[in-house]
Amino acid sequence: MNLHSPESAATEPGAHAAPGSAPTEPGAHAAPGSAPTEPGAHAAPGSAGVPSVNSFQVDLRGLVDLLSHHLYSSPRVYVRELLQNAVDAVTARLAHDPGAPQRIRLTATGDAVVMQDSGIGLTSDEVHTLLATIGRSSKRDGLENARQEFLGQFGIGLLACFVVARQIRVVSRSARRPDEPPVEWLATDDGSYTVRTLPHDAHPEPGTTVRLEPRPGAEEWARPDRVLELARDFGSLLPHDVTFTGPDATDRPVTERPAAWDRPHPTPTARRVALAGHCSRVFGFSPLDSIDLDLPVAGVRGVAYVLPAATSPAHRAVHRVYLKGMLLTDRADNLLPDWAFFVRVVLDTDTLRPTASRENLYDDETLAAVREALGVRIRQWLAELAAGDPDRLASFLAVHHLGVKSMARHDADLFALMLPWLPFETTDGQVTLDEFVRAHPHVHFTRTVEEFRQVSPIAAAHGLGVVNGGYTYDADLIALLPRIRQDVTVSELDAGAVTAQLDPVEPRQELALAGFLATARTRLDSLGCDVALRAFQPVTVPALFLDDRQARHERDRAAAEEGADSLWTDILGALRGSAPRARLVLNHNNPLVRRIAVITDADLTGTAVESLYGQALLMAQRPLRPADTSLLNRAFLGLLEWATHPVAGPRADTSEEGDK
Incomplete structure (x- = not known):
C-alpha cells in the first residue's frame, strides 16, 4: 500500500524503468504486452481473458483517523515515534560505524516540532521504499544483525505523526553512502508526497531531520512545554543522550540515566x-x-x-x-x-x-x-524479611497479610515460612496459627464469619479451639495446615462437635423436662430443626442455633422442593439424604430457659420456644426464609397477646422444686 506521488515515475529520483522493463513506481504503466504489477496498471490491449493485477489504494486521512481513534490511546504517541526513529537510526549507524557521533535533538517552537539525529540516514531509493510504504521498515531490510537493539518493529514509522501533523518534511543523508546528496521527502495529510535531492550543504553531515507542522486543532501538542513533558515521559531512560531546545534556545536534557x-x-x-x-x-x-x-x-x-x-x-x-x-x-x-x-x-x-x-x-x-x-522474586523478598528483618515483615503483614495468604495457598513452603507471622481470628483471639496449634492440636474451623461469631463465645468457654475460616483464603490455608504440621488435625466445625463439648443436663432433670422438649421439637420440626438441652457458658446466652454445610444444603433443597412443580418435586425428593438437621441448643443454665421449661400452658410454651429460635437465628446472622419470618411475627404477636391478656391462674412453677 503506497502513498501516491503527484509526480510521474519518470521524474522521481531512481524511478526510471529500463526500456521494455516493468515500471516500479506508483502510477507507472506496464510496457505493451507485459503483465502490469503496480497500482492503476491495466492489461495490454488484446490480452483478452488476462486479469489485471492491482494493489490496494490507501486513504491516508481515513487511516490516520483509524490510528488516532482505535490504535493509539492519545495523539501524544507522536513524540514517542519521533524519539523511536531517531534512536533506531543512531543505533543502526553505530552498528555500521562504532565511532559515529550519537546526537539526538528535539526542538519545539509552537509552530513546528523538529527532530534531528546523527543516525544512519536514508538514500533516495530508501526514502521511496521506506517512508512512502505503510508497514515497511528498514529493520526488515538489510539491518537484521542489529534488529534486537531497535525499538520499532511494526513499520508504521512516521505515519503516526500525521495524528497531529498537517505536513511532515524529512531531510536525510545516508551514512552508508556519504557521497550521495541529501534527499527531501515532503508529505501532507491529503496522502500526497514529493521527493527531491538537495545540495550537499543542505545537510552536510549524515543523519536525518524531521520537521512537523501541526494541523489546525492539534496546536496544543506542539507547545514547547508539552513536547518537553512528553519527551521526558517517554525517553528518560533511552540509551542515547537526547536534548530539548525551546524558544529560548536553552538546551535541556531529556534522558536521565542511570535509572x-x-x-x-x-x-x-x-x-x-x-x-x-x-x-x-x-x-x-x-x-x-x-x-x-x-x-x-x-x-x-x-x-x-x-x-x-x-x-x-x-x-x-x-x-x-x-x-x-x-x-x-x-x-x-x-x-x-x-x-x-x-x-x-x-x-x-x-x-x-x-x-x-x-x-x-x-x-x-x-x-x-x-x-x-517476578512472582518468585517477590516471594524470595518475603523469605529474606522473615529470616533477617522481622520488624519490617511485621509492618508489611499488618497491611498486606491478605496478599501473602493468597500466595501461601499455592506454596506450602511459603506458608510454613509465614506461619509464625500470619494473623487469624480464633477463639483465643487474633493470633498466628503457629501459636494456636500449640494449645489446640485439633483445629476446628468455620466456613462463615457469622457461624464463628455465634459459636466463639461458647467454644472459648468450653476449651474448643475454633478458627474463623470465613475470611478470604483462610479456610484454604487452614486445610493446608496438616501438610506442614504433622501433629495437627483439622476438621470443619459441625453442630455435633459443638454439642458434644457442652455439658449434658443430669438425666433426672432432662426426664422431668421431657414434655417441654417434646413441645419444642414439635413446634420446630416443620422448620427442619431439632432441639437439644445442654448446660453451657456464658449463662447469658439462652439458646444456640447450630447447623453445618450439609444441614444448610438440606434446608435449601427442602425449600426448593416446596416451590417446585411436580417434576422437580420428584427430582428434589430423590436427592433427599440423611444429612444432619439444624439444631437449637437450649441453655439449661439460663434462668429464662428454666422458667419457660416449666410453663404449663402448651401454646405459651410453644410460642416462647419459637421466640428463642428466632432470637438465635438473628444472633447467628442467618438469612431468614419466609417460614422463619412468619414464625418471628407469629411469636412476637403471640407474646404481646399473652402479655396483654394473661391466662387466669398460675402459668408457671418458678420454685426451686420446679428446677429439680
Missing part, C-alpha cells in the same frame, strides 16, 4: 530514601518498602514498590514498563501474578514484545515466564 534503581548510594538507607522519592514522583505514594527486580535471565531490571495501604485483590494493578529504555506503557496490567496486587512495578525490559500500538505488553509465553520469575 533510579541503578544509581549508586552510600548506604542502604540512603538508597531506600531515594527510591521512595522516585516512587512518589512516578506513582504518587510513599512506599512501605521496595523490592529489587534484577533478573538478567528474564531480561528485566527495575523495582517493585509496596503499597503503604491495603488494597482489594480484585483491583487491577497497573505498572510502568520501558522497552529498551523507551516508555511502553504506564498501565501494564498483565505483568505480575494476580496475587501480587500489593506492589506497583517500574522496570525496563529487552525481551518482552509490545502490542501493535506499542502501548501494552503482548501476552505470550515470554511474558508468562517473566511473570513467573
Whole structure:
C-alpha cells in the first residue's frame, strides 16, 4: 500500500524503468504486452481473458483517523515515534560505524516540532521504499544483525505523526553512502508526497531531520512545554543522550540515566530514601518498602514498590514498563501474578514484545515466564524479611497479610515460612496459627464469619479451639495446615462437635423436662430443626442455633422442593439424604430457659420456644426464609397477646422444686 506521488515515475529520483522493463513506481504503466504489477496498471490491449493485477489504494486521512481513534490511546504517541526513529537510526549507524557521533535533538517552537539525529540516514531509493510504504521498515531490510537493539518493529514509522501533523518534511543523508546528496521527502495529510535531492550543504553531515507542522486543532501538542513533558515521559531512560531546545534556545536534557534503581548510594538507607522519592514522583505514594527486580535471565531490571495501604485483590494493578529504555506503557496490567496486587512495578525490559500500538505488553509465553520469575522474586523478598528483618515483615503483614495468604495457598513452603507471622481470628483471639496449634492440636474451623461469631463465645468457654475460616483464603490455608504440621488435625466445625463439648443436663432433670422438649421439637420440626438441652457458658446466652454445610444444603433443597412443580418435586425428593438437621441448643443454665421449661400452658410454651429460635437465628446472622419470618411475627404477636391478656391462674412453677 503506497502513498501516491503527484509526480510521474519518470521524474522521481531512481524511478526510471529500463526500456521494455516493468515500471516500479506508483502510477507507472506496464510496457505493451507485459503483465502490469503496480497500482492503476491495466492489461495490454488484446490480452483478452488476462486479469489485471492491482494493489490496494490507501486513504491516508481515513487511516490516520483509524490510528488516532482505535490504535493509539492519545495523539501524544507522536513524540514517542519521533524519539523511536531517531534512536533506531543512531543505533543502526553505530552498528555500521562504532565511532559515529550519537546526537539526538528535539526542538519545539509552537509552530513546528523538529527532530534531528546523527543516525544512519536514508538514500533516495530508501526514502521511496521506506517512508512512502505503510508497514515497511528498514529493520526488515538489510539491518537484521542489529534488529534486537531497535525499538520499532511494526513499520508504521512516521505515519503516526500525521495524528497531529498537517505536513511532515524529512531531510536525510545516508551514512552508508556519504557521497550521495541529501534527499527531501515532503508529505501532507491529503496522502500526497514529493521527493527531491538537495545540495550537499543542505545537510552536510549524515543523519536525518524531521520537521512537523501541526494541523489546525492539534496546536496544543506542539507547545514547547508539552513536547518537553512528553519527551521526558517517554525517553528518560533511552540509551542515547537526547536534548530539548525551546524558544529560548536553552538546551535541556531529556534522558536521565542511570535509572533510579541503578544509581549508586552510600548506604542502604540512603538508597531506600531515594527510591521512595522516585516512587512518589512516578506513582504518587510513599512506599512501605521496595523490592529489587534484577533478573538478567528474564531480561528485566527495575523495582517493585509496596503499597503503604491495603488494597482489594480484585483491583487491577497497573505498572510502568520501558522497552529498551523507551516508555511502553504506564498501565501494564498483565505483568505480575494476580496475587501480587500489593506492589506497583517500574522496570525496563529487552525481551518482552509490545502490542501493535506499542502501548501494552503482548501476552505470550515470554511474558508468562517473566511473570513467573517476578512472582518468585517477590516471594524470595518475603523469605529474606522473615529470616533477617522481622520488624519490617511485621509492618508489611499488618497491611498486606491478605496478599501473602493468597500466595501461601499455592506454596506450602511459603506458608510454613509465614506461619509464625500470619494473623487469624480464633477463639483465643487474633493470633498466628503457629501459636494456636500449640494449645489446640485439633483445629476446628468455620466456613462463615457469622457461624464463628455465634459459636466463639461458647467454644472459648468450653476449651474448643475454633478458627474463623470465613475470611478470604483462610479456610484454604487452614486445610493446608496438616501438610506442614504433622501433629495437627483439622476438621470443619459441625453442630455435633459443638454439642458434644457442652455439658449434658443430669438425666433426672432432662426426664422431668421431657414434655417441654417434646413441645419444642414439635413446634420446630416443620422448620427442619431439632432441639437439644445442654448446660453451657456464658449463662447469658439462652439458646444456640447450630447447623453445618450439609444441614444448610438440606434446608435449601427442602425449600426448593416446596416451590417446585411436580417434576422437580420428584427430582428434589430423590436427592433427599440423611444429612444432619439444624439444631437449637437450649441453655439449661439460663434462668429464662428454666422458667419457660416449666410453663404449663402448651401454646405459651410453644410460642416462647419459637421466640428463642428466632432470637438465635438473628444472633447467628442467618438469612431468614419466609417460614422463619412468619414464625418471628407469629411469636412476637403471640407474646404481646399473652402479655396483654394473661391466662387466669398460675402459668408457671418458678420454685426451686420446679428446677429439680
